Every structure is written in structure tokens, then in C-alpha cells.
Amino acid sequence: MEFLLLSLSRVLVAFSAVLCLFLLLILTFSWWVFPNQALKKLKKCGLGGPTPSFPLGNIKEMKKDIQSSVVSSNLPHDIHSYVFPYFSSWQKSYGKVFVYWLGTEPFLYVADPEFLRKMSTLVMAKEWGKPSVFRNDRDPMFGSGLVMVEGNDWIRQRHIVAPAFNPINLKAMANMMVESTNQMIDRWATQINLGNPKIDAEKEIIATAGDIIARTSFGMKDNTAREAIDKLQALQMTLFKTNRYVGVPFGKLFEVKKTLEAKKLGKEIDELLLSIIEARKDSSTKNSQHDLLCLLLQNNEIDGQLGKTLTSRELVDECKTFLFGGHETSALSITWTLLLLAMHEDWQNQLREEIRQVVGTEKLDTTLLSGLKKMKWVMNEALRLYPPAPNVQRQAREDIKVDDKTVPNGTNMWIDVVAMHHDPELWGKDSNEFRPERFMDDVNGGCKHKMGYLPFGFGGRRCVGRNLTFMEYKIVLTLLLSRFTFKLSPGYDHSPSIMLSLRPTHGLPLIVHPL
Numbered sequence: 001m002e003f004l005l006l007s008l009s010r011v012l013v014a015f016s017a018v019l020c021l022f023l024l025l026i027l028t029f030s031w032w033v034f035p036n037q038a039l040k041k042l043k044k045c046g047l048g049g050p051t052p053s054f055p056l057g058n059i060k061e062m063k064k065d066i067q068s069s070v071v072s073s074n075l076p077h078d079i080h081s082y083v084f085p086y087f088s089s090w091q092k093s094y095g096k097v098f099v100y101w102l103g104t105e106p107f108l109y110v111a112d113p114e115f116l117r118k119m120s121t122l123v124m125a126k127e128w129g130k131p132s133v134f135r136n137d138r139d140p141m142f143g144s145g146l147v148m149v150e151g152n153d154w155i156r157q158r159h160i161v162a163p164a165f166n167p168i169n170l171k172a173m174a175n176m177m178v179e180s181t182n183q184m185i186d187r188w189a190t191q192i193n194l195g196n197p198k199i200d201a202e203k204e205i206i207a208t209a210g211d212i213i214a215r216t217s218f219g220m221k222d223n224t225a226r227e228a229i230d231k232l233q234a235l236q237m238t239l240f241k242t243n244r245y246v247g248v249p250f251g252k253l254f255e256v257k258k259t260l261e262a263k264k265l266g267k268e269i270d271e272l273l274l275s276i277i278e279a280r281k282d283s284s285t286k287n288s289q290h291d292l293l294c295l296l297l298q299n300n301e302i303d304g305q306l307g308k309t310l311t312s313r314e315l316v317d318e319c320k321t322f323l324f325g326g327h328e329t330s331a332l333s334i335t336w337t338l339l340l341l342a343m344h345e346d347w348q349n350q351l352r353e354e355i356r357q358v359v360g361t362e363k364l365d366t367t368l369l370s371g372l373k374k375m376k377w378v379m380n381e382a383l384r385l386y387p388p389a390p391n392v393q394r395q396a397r398e399d400i401k402v403d404d405k406t407v408p409n410g411t412n413m414w415i416d417v418v419a420m421h422h423d424p425e426l427w428g429k430d431s432n433e434f435r436p437e438r439f440m441d442d443v444n445g446g447c448k449h450k451m452g453y454l455p456f457g458f459g460g461r462r463c464v465g466r467n468l469t470f471m472e473y474k475i476v477l478t479l480l481l482s483r484f485t486f487k488l489s490p491g492y493d494h495s496p497s498i499m500l501s502l503r504p505t506h507g508l509p510l511i512v513h514p515l
């Protein structure tokens with residue numbers, strides 16, 4: 001018996017030793033050998049950048065730079081070195097195209113529109129990848145929805161999703177937008193009547209945009225949709241407000257609690273959305289409503305005959321993408337505009353006058369909104385100075401040769417939209433000033449390169465929801481400007497920050513007065 005126990009313990013010791021050796025080998029290869037091979041290859045391909053340390057890559061410097069960055073009080077719109085201090089300082093040493101590392105994942109930084117143009121003439125939309133490291137990390141938020149999917153699956157999904165956003169379908173959603181905005185206006189009026197003209201505009205606009213996207217996605221102010229939006233916001237906090245180590249091998253082990261929390265929230269959101277979708281499929285009114293879900297289900301039926309459909313899983317992921325992507329970005333484009341208009345009362349007055357001339361002062365006729373030209377310039381300028389989506393991402397799925405450089409297959413790409421939108425070489429000396437008239441005669445705002453202005457991304461993967469945003473933007477601004485005048489509250493603290501999207505960290509308090 002004693003002999004048996006002794007033999008068993010020896011086997012266990014030997015097994016543990018082999019296991020440790022195996023783990024050590026995995027760590028050595030993933031933390032050292034593979035990243036070093038990739039680093040050498042990138043250098044050989046002509047791509048330099050800050051030296052990474054393994055296994056964190058350049059994460060340490062990035063975190064340190066964020067803590068020490070200060071927004072310039074003279075030039076409040078010169079935000080690049082504030083929101084991306086590390087990119088701003090690396091640009092000075094390595095130029096507008098270089099490689100940096102998130103853990104053991106190489107990222108090609110691009111702030112040169114000509115480099116981007118050359119790459120995108122070589123790679124078609126369906127051939128681009130989305131960084132696997134982000135796809136994996138953000139799975140609870142976007143799943144395999146249109147934002148993340150690649151190849152033939154992307155073509156199939158885009159083919160079904162894009163028609164839902166055509167102008168005729170969007171027109172049918174305008175009334176829902178007007179109704180939600182009017183409810184916000186009533187709240188503001190009540191608060192002002194009670195003697196409190198200080199409105200937390202960011203919070204209000206985010207809530208209203210949430211209402212609008214719940215209605216445009218699911219047709220009604222469904223509490224289930226509202227609950228899903230609240231959970232998506234909690235998920236965003238969990239994923240982007242923590243000290244996580246994306247790209248670092250086994251990085252999730254540093255934040256097990258947050259990872260599990262994100263998974264749980266993702267699952268709860270999926271269940272909520274699935275219940276809405278299944279109920280709609282069984283509903284007798286499924287074909288008579290004018291919301292995005294109804295349009296997706298209709299397109300699904302038509303395309304089903306060609307064997308191209310969205311599965312229930314994909315429908316859930318699409319709805320999740322609309323709820324989060326469509327809500328947050330649109331709300332921020334309006335919020336940043338309110339900041340800019342509060343700082344430039346002359347533009348408030350110009351827009352008010354345009355509204356009076358084009359749409360009048362009676363009940364809003366949304367078919368007239370396309371005549372609001374100056375409002376479009378203001379929107380474009382706000383999206384330039386404060387792009388809600390501050391970067392665009394891709395991953396190379398083949399070697400891409402641009403002049404003397406080769407971007408190897410598998411390299412992730414981070415296209416720095418904030419940098420390009422503020423670059424004086426592209427926009428001139430006044431690149432950090434609010435000058436909507438630069439868009440008067442040019443949809444690119446006079447940018448010296450047609451790929452230097454990318455608020456909605458580029459190529460075949462450009463944002464599918466932009467027309468919905470334009471309509472929402474014009475409705476909310478028209479109704480607000482027709483009722484109120486506003487200026488910045490003295491308590492406003494200008495500190496934009498990145499939480500996936502570009503947000504005002506401490507909200508936007510405005511002092512609002514009825515006209």
C-alpha cells in the first residue's frame with residue numbers, strides 16, 4: 001500500500017513538472033518568441049515605432065501619458081494631445097505612420113490620409129478584417145453584428161441591414177424623433193419655470209437619443225429596450241472605465257471580476273433583445289410597423305428566398321449594435337454641437353434665422369429639414385472637431401504593400417481620426433477653430449486630402465446609420481433652437497475623454513432660457 005502511494009505521488013510530481021514546463025513554454029512563446037519575431041518582421045517591412053517591452057507592449061507609457069495630459073485653456077478645441085497624448089508625442093518622433101504595441105499585438109498607427117488611400121485602393125471592403133483582439137474583448141457588446149463581422153458574412157449582413165436606412169424608411173421614423181424631443185423640451189421648460197435654468201445637457205440628450213433609438217429600432221417606447229440600453233451603458237463602463245490589459249496574453253486574468261461582469265451583462269442584454277425579436281416574429285403587426293427591426297425582418301424574408309438571411313443570433317447582435325452605436329454617437333454629435341453653439345452665440349442666431357426661413361415657426365414639417373444648409377455645415381464642423389467615433393479600426397488579412405513599406409498580414413490598424421481632423425497640414429492654420437463655413441462649398445470642408453475627414457469611417461464599411469443620424473440631429477437642434485437660447489454654465493469643465501467614444505468627462509451644464 002505504502003509503495004502504491006509513493007508511486008502515485010511520484011507520478012503526480014512528474015505530471016506537475018511536465019505541466020509547469022508546458023506552461024512555461026506557452027508563456028515564453030506568446031510573451032517573447034512570437035512578439036520578437038513579429039517586431040523583427042515589422043522593422044524589416046520598413047515600419048518603426050516606440051520600442052515595446054514584453055508582455056505589456058507600450059501600455060505602460062500610454063497609461064502614464066494619460067494621467068499627465070492637460071487641456072490647453074487657450075485653444076479648447078486643440079484636443080488631440082489631450083485625449084491621445086501618447087500618439088501625439090510618438091508622432092513627433094516617428095511621423096504619421098508607425099507601429100505601437102498593445103501587449104503582444106502590433107498596431108499600425110495611421111494619421112496620414114495618403115497612406116490610407118493607397119492601402120484602401122488595394123483592399124476591398126470585404127477583405128478588411130476587424131482586430132480579433134477587440135472583437136474578442138467587445139464580444140458582449142457587438143457580438144457578430146455588422147460592425148465586427150468580416151468577409152462573405154459581412155456582405156450578406158450589409159445587404160440586409162443597409163436598405164433599412166434608406167430615406168423613405170427613415171422618413172417614417174421622423175415623428176418618433178419629434179415626439180421624444182418634445183418630451184425633453186417639456187422637461188426643460190418645467191425645470192426653467194421652477195427657477196432652475198441649469199440643464200445637464202449631455203445627460204438629457206443621451207436620454208432622449210436612447211428614447212429615439214429604442215423607438216426607431218423597436219417601434220415603441222418599450223421598457224425592455226430601455227432596460228437593454230441601460231445595461232449596454234453599464235457594459236460600456238465595465239469595459240472601458242477600467243484598467244484593463246487588452247492585447248496582453250492572459251490579460252483577462254488581471255480583471256477576472258470585470259470580465260465575468262461584462263459576460264453576464266452581455267448575456268442579459270441578449271436575452272432581453274431575443275425576447276423582443278421572438279415576440280415580434282409571432283406578432284400580427286410584424287409587417288405594418290416602421291421600425292428597424294420590422295425592416296430587418298422584412299428584408300430577411302425577401303432575402304430568405306435567395307438563401308441569405310440573418311439568424312436570430314445575428315438579429316440580436318444587429319439590434320445591440322443599433323442600440324449602442326446609434327444611440328451614443330448621435331447623442332454625442334448633438335452634445336458637442338450644443339457646446340460649440342453655447343460658445344458661439346452668433347451661430348445660434350444664424351441657425352435660428354435659417355430655421356425661421358426654411359421650416360417656419362409652426363408645427364415642424366420634417367420634409368423641409370433638407371433645406372437647412374447652415375445646420376449641416378455646423379454638424380460637419382462639430383463632427384470634425386469632436387468626432388464621436390475618434391478612431392477607425394481594421395486588421396490586415398493579407399500583406400499590403402504601400403510604397404517601400406509592407407503591412408504584414410495580421411497587423412491591426414488604428415486610424416487616428418482626431419489627429420487627422422485637427423491636422424494643420426490638412427486644414428490650415430485655423431484647424432482648431434470652429435468655422436462651419438469651411439463646409440459651405442465643399443463636403444470635405446476644404447480638407448487638402450479627401451481621406452482626411454472621416455467621421456463615419458471610409459470605403460464600403462462606412463457607417464450604415466449616418467442618414468438616421470442626420471435626421472435626428474436636424475430634428476433635435478431645430479426644436480431646441482426654436483424654443484431656447486443657451487450659454488455655457490460657469491461650472492463647465494472642458495475635459496474630453498475617450499470611453500470608446502469621445503465624451504465630455506464631466507457632462508455639459510448649460511444655462512438655458514426660453515426665447
Ligand code: HEM
Nearest residue numbers: 146147322326329330333389456457458461463464465469
Ligand atoms: C454621429 C453618429 C455616428 C457616428 C459618428 C458613427 C460612426 C461610425 C464609424 C466611424 C463606423 C466605422 C466605419 C468604418 O469602419 O469604416 C461606423 C460603422 C457603423 N455604424 Fe455608425 N456612426 C454613427 C451613427 C450610427 C447610427 C445611428 C447607427 C445605427 C442605428 C450606426 C450603425 C453603424 C453600423 C451598423 C456600422 C458598421 C458598418 C459596417 O461595418 O458595414 N451608426 N459608424
